Amino acid sequence: MAGIALDGVTKRFGAVVAVRDVTLSVADREFVTLLGPSGCGKTTLLRLIAGFVRPDAGEIRVDGAALSTPERVVPPEQRGMGMVFQSYAVWPHKTVYENVAFGLEVRRVPRAEVRARVARVLELVNLGGLEARYPAQLSGGQQQRVALARSLVVEPSILLLDEPLSNLDAKLRERMRGELKELQRRTGITFVYVTHDQAEAMALSDRIAVMAEGRVLQYGGPREVYARPASRAVADFMGLVNIVPGRVVRAAGEASLVAVCGEHTVAVPLPPGAAEGQAVQVAVRPESLALTGEGIAGKVVEATYLGNLVDCHVTLQDGTRVRVQAGSGESLAVGQRVRVSVDGAACTVFLERSAS
Amino acid sequence: MSAVARPATASAVRAEHVVMACAAAALTVLVILPLVSLGWGSVSEDGALTLAHFREAFSKRLYLTALTNSLILGAWTAVLSVAVGLPLAWAVSRTNLPARRFVHLTAVVSYITPPYLTAIAFVNLFGPNAGLVNVFVRDVLGAPALTFNVFSMAGLVLVTVPHTFPFVYLLAASALESVDASMEESAQMLGAGRWRTARAVTAPLVAPAVLSGALIAFVNAIALFGSQAIVGLPGRVFTLPTRIYALFDHPPQYGLASAMSLIFVALTVAALAVQRRYLARRSYVTVGGKGSRPQRIDLGRARWALLGFCVLVFVVAVLAPYLTLLAVSLSKSWGLAFWQNLTLKNYRFVLLEYDVTRRAIANSLLLASAAATLAVVLGSLVAWLDLRTTLAGRKVMDYASLVPLGLPGIVVAVAMIQFWLRVPVPIYGTLLIILLAYTGRYVPLAVRSASAAFRQIDPALEETARITGAGWLRTFRAVSLPLARPGLFAGWLLVFVPAIQELSASILLFSSGSMTLAVAVYNLYETGYLEPVAALAIVTMVIIVAAVALASRLAGGRPGMDRPTVAA
Numbered sequence: 001m002a003g004i005a006l007d008g009v010t011k012r013f014g015a016v017v018a019v020r021d022v023t024l025s026v027a028d029r030e031f032v033t034l035l036g037p038s039g040c041g042k043t044t045l046l047r048l049i050a051g052f053v054r055p056d057a058g059e060i061r062v063d064g065a066a067l068s069t070p071e072r073v074v075p076p077e078q079r080g081m082g083m084v085f086q087s088y089a090v091w092p093h094k095t096v097y098e099n100v101a102f103g104l105e106v107r108r109v110p111r112a113e114v115r116a117r118v119a120r121v122l123e124l125v126n127l128g129g130l131e132a133r134y135p136a137q138l139s140g141g142q143q144q145r146v147a148l149a150r151s152l153v154v155e156p157s158i159l160l161l162d163e164p165l166s167n168l169d170a171k172l173r174e175r176m177r178g179e180l181k182e183l184q185r186r187t188g189i190t191f192v193y194v195t196h197d198q199a200e201a202m203a204l205s206d207r208i209a210v211m212a213e214g215r216v217l218q219y220g221g222p223r224e225v226y227a228r229p230a231s232r233a234v235a236d237f238m239g240l241v242n243i244v245p246g247r248v249v250r251a252a253g254e255a256s257l258v259a260v261c262g263e264h265t266v267a268v269p270l271p272p273g274a275a276e277g278q279a280v281q282v283a284v285r286p287e288s289l290a291l292t293g294e295g296i297a298g299k300v301v302e303a304t305y306l307g308n309l310v311d312c313h314v315t316l317q318d319g320t321r322v323r324v325q326a327g328s329g330e331s332l333a334v335g336q337r338v339r340v341s342v343d344g345a346a347c348t349v350f351l352e353r354s355a356s
Numbered sequence: 357m358s359a360v361a362r363p364a365t366a367s368a369v370r371a372e373h374v375v376m377a378c379a380a381a382a383l384t385v386l387v388i389l390p391l392v393s394l395g396w397g398s399v400s401e402d403g404a405l406t407l408a409h410f411r412e413a414f415s416k417r418l419y420l421t422a423l424t425n426s427l428i429l430g431a432w433t434a435v436l437s438v439a440v441g442l443p444l445a446w447a448v449s450r451t452n453l454p455a456r457r458f459v460h461l462t463a464v465v466s467y468i469t470p471p472y473l474t475a476i477a478f479v480n481l482f483g484p485n486a487g488l489v490n491v492f493v494r495d496v497l498g499a500p501a502l503t504f505n506v507f508s509m510a511g512l513v514l515v516t517v518p519h520t521f522p523f524v525y526l527l528a529a530s531a532l533e534s535v536d537a538s539m540e541e542s543a544q545m546l547g548a549g550r551w552r553t554a555r556a557v558t559a560p561l562v563a564p565a566v567l568s569g570a571l572i573a574f575v576n577a578i579a580l581f582g583s584q585a586i587v588g589l590p591g592r593v594f595t596l597p598t599r600i601y602a603l604f605d606h607p608p609q610y611g612l613a614s615a616m617s618l619i620f621v622a623l624t625v626a627a628l629a630v631q632r633r634y635l636a637r638r639s640y641v642t643v644g645g646k647g648s649r650p651q652r653i654d655l656g657r658a659r660w661a662l663l664g665f666c667v668l669v670f671v672v673a674v675l676a677p678y679l680t681l682l683a684v685s686l687s688k689s690w691g692l693a694f695w696q697n698l699t700l701k702n703y704r705f706v707l708l709e710y711d712v713t714r715r716a717i718a719n720s721l722l723l724a725s726a727a728a729t730l731a732v733v734l735g736s737l738v739a740w741l742d743l744r745t746t747l748a749g750r751k752v753m754d755y756a757s758l759v760p761l762g763l764p765g766i767v768v769a770v771a772m773i774q775f776w777l778r779v780p781v782p783i784y785g786t787l788l789i790i791l792l793a794y795t796g797r798y799v800p801l802a803v804r805s806a807s808a809a810f811r812q813i814d815p816a817l818e819e820t821a822r823i824t825g826a827g828w829l830r831t832f833r834a835v836s837l838p839l840a841r842p843g844l845f846a847g848w849l850l851v852f853v854p855a856i857q858e859l860s861a862s863i864l865l866f867s868s869g870s871m872t873l874a875v876a877v878y879n880l881y882e883t884g885y886l887e888p889v890a891a892l893a894i895v896t897m898v899i900i901v902a903a904v905a906l907a908s909r910l911a912g913g914r915p916g917m918d919r920p921t922v923a924a
Binding site for chain 1: 536
């Protein structure tokens with residue numbers, strides 16, 4: 001069992017608080033992603049788990065054993081975790097075989113077994129036959145697989161990955177994404193993955209920890225984080241979102257009513273604590289708006305044909321500008337009057353605050 | 357960075373060609389022709405081709421011993437330079453050693469100190485009869501077996517290593533700092549402890565740089581005439597530079613000297629070629645992308661042992677020589693009780709009374725400044741032609757300007773003598789030939805500095821000026837030169853410092869009317885004036901340190917050179 005528990009972990013670098021009171025837990029065999037923009041603290045958090053950085057406060061436990069505390073940090077070489085770096089860090093002076101075999105040699109595994117295990121893991125990552133090559137003779141994708149193989153061959157219970165796909169081109173990235181997911185499923189290793197790409201996070205993870213400024217804003221599965229963002233910041237980060245001001249008409253939990261753009265009421269789930277008449281912000285994604293015949297009146301200000309859909313900007317009757325995804329068959333002209341219907345069930349309501 | 361496409365105006369084309377012609381002419385006179393004369397002199401006797409000189413060089417025991425001794429000296433120096441430079445580099449760049457700045461300073465001061473000063477200082481300390489330490493050990497401690505005779509190969513190595521270990525130190529420190537942290541961290545993640553990681557990952561990655569430093573140490577060590585004359589000759593340890601020097605006693609044997617010089621050059625060039633090929637094959641500079649610096653290792657209690665080692669290096673390389681020279685320069689008569697009779701009369705003597713030293717100081721200041729200026733001008737021309745034009749032959753000129761790197765100082769002198777004696781221009785024995793020797797010797801340093809300075813300037817900055825109508829000269833003056841100035845200034849200093857202390861070439865080119873500082877020191881030493889020699893040595897160091905300090909003050913006082921100046 002290799003579950004990771006982070007408890008109130010904080011890390012400061014001088015005046016900068018890189019990680020701020022983070023508490024979360026990763027279950028055994030889970031694929032968890034730390035997602036956020038540059039500087040949000042996700043890499044620092046990963047390195048805290050790996051043992052390269054000492055926490056200023058809090059505790060990191062693996063299977064109940066405390067590995068990192070402000071007083072004592074178990075060094076990385078004794079944690080039995082694996083790590084794949086963004087730059088791969090494949091050693092240029094060793095062959096593929098020597099790179100992959102290194103961890104086994106450190107553990108004094110007998111030579112014959114080393115050979116067998118290296119061969120097996122190279123097959124696993126589709127690098128069979130390249131043992132004698134040097135990294136300089138490999139492509140980026142192949143080097144990345146060497147880094148992966150090197151970490152996997154020692155059979156760690158936890159694998160940490162720091163943006164391993166960001167140096168690859170788009171097509172290769174997508175293919176490697178699939179292979180990584182497959183790999184995790186097959187080996188059952190707990191993956192902790194760091195990325196700034198929300199599509200990648202959604203495709204790979206069991207749970208996503210959305211981070212900003214050192215804090216975890218939300219921690220949940222892809223559906224939850226996308227469709228039920230905990231805050232406006234999360235909603236903003238996980239794809240396109242429209243924020244429409246509204247007013248509570250009836251506060252009744254799941255069957256509440258909110259008025260937008262004057263008197264148009266929409267049935268949306270309300271967060272607890274919402275009072276009748278309260279001003280709120282309704283977050284609705286472009287794909288949850290439709291340009292059917294009924295709904296809020298508005299005028300098209302921009303319509304961009306993107307091949308598989310038409311990206312529309314519509315100004316509603318109260319001046320709010322929203323983005324709508326329309327089917328590619330529809331012909332929309334600038335200035336055209338339309339009606340925007342809202343899928344209330346897909347909306348998230350935030351109680352009025354300037355930013356959260 | 358592609359070359360700028362020039363509008364085909366006649367004046368621009370002509371200007372480039374003029375510049376190229378001037379640079380080519382200068383390089384020819386400074387480097388090519390003297391070398392050709394050297395080559396010709398080595399295979400000719402009275403106008404006829406002969407291999408007699410080479411035969412003599414390779415058959416006479418005298419010369420073979422010199423060659424062997426040079427090789428032994430070079431090898432030992434290289435090994436010890438690594439033994440000293442690598443731990444120091446590792447201590448400074450990778451550990452939490454206290455006083456890291458002090459260690460770095462030790463290497464820098466060792467580097468800029470003239471090697472012959474260290475030699476003189478150590479003779480004052482470890483001379484077999486009058487060396488202070490030996491006298492102390494023999495008479496006060498009563499242990500004559502513990503005395504150390506500096507006039508030996510061991511002594512020669514001892515006084516040379518302080519000046520060559522900085523090469524290994526600088527290259528190793530730079531390589532250690534540029535190893536991407538993730539290379540070592542990935543080894544740690546796989547279970548390797550600190551030492552295993554250092555052995556399996558760090559060491560192989562920095563090995564090319566360390567070996568490169570060792571080879572450069574070798575090349576430099578064998579070329580130092582001063583220390584080999586001061587320490588080697590009395591101990592009858594003959595080496596190539598001192599043998600070649602001896603060939604200029606009356607009657608001068610130009611042919612043999614030329615042949616030996618070529619052998620010397622071959623040795624140097626071979627070492628440099630090995631260094632280049634080895635480095636090129638395995639260049640492991642690894643910082644890339646989001647690469648970060650490795651964390652500093654906490655040495656715990658071991659750091660005091662390491663600090664002790666660093667202090668030992670400081671004492672041997674810096675403290676002992678300088679304190680000794682200072683003490684000797686302030687004493688009436690050097691001996692065990694020297695402090696009882698302190699005086700400033702030695703300084704008065706060399707600075708105010710003795711005509712020879714006064715002129716030598718003035719000459720060296722003049723020569724070093726002039727040589728630095730000429731070298732930087734020539735270096736700028738060569739670099740500019742290489743980087744900003746597409747003229748044919750500019751690469752050849754660039755290579756030609758780097759040739760002097762493979763020439764030991766004394767070989768430069770022999771080549772100069774061979775050339776200017778044949779040419780009906782009477783500059784032999786004047787300051788001018790020394791100036792040409794300095795300039796030719798150090799032009800590679802200036803070319804490299806200028807090249808680095810110009811390379812940093814984005815061509816777009818110059819192109820913008822051209823598009824708004826400025827001609828190439830105006831652009832150069834208004835854009836390129838100001839932006840390159842700090843780098844060119846650094847280049848000037850890089851030539852000035854070795855030029856003012858230059859001995860290996862000056863020793864063959866000086867005359868009573870064109871004495872230089874280093875030669876004055878050497879001559880004074882040869883005549884046995886211990887105390888004034890030390891005073892002159894300290895004066896030399898003061899000049900060097902003042903120049904370096906002044907230069908860094910002037911260069912540092914130009915902030916914002918990298919910030920674009922937007923016209924208001």
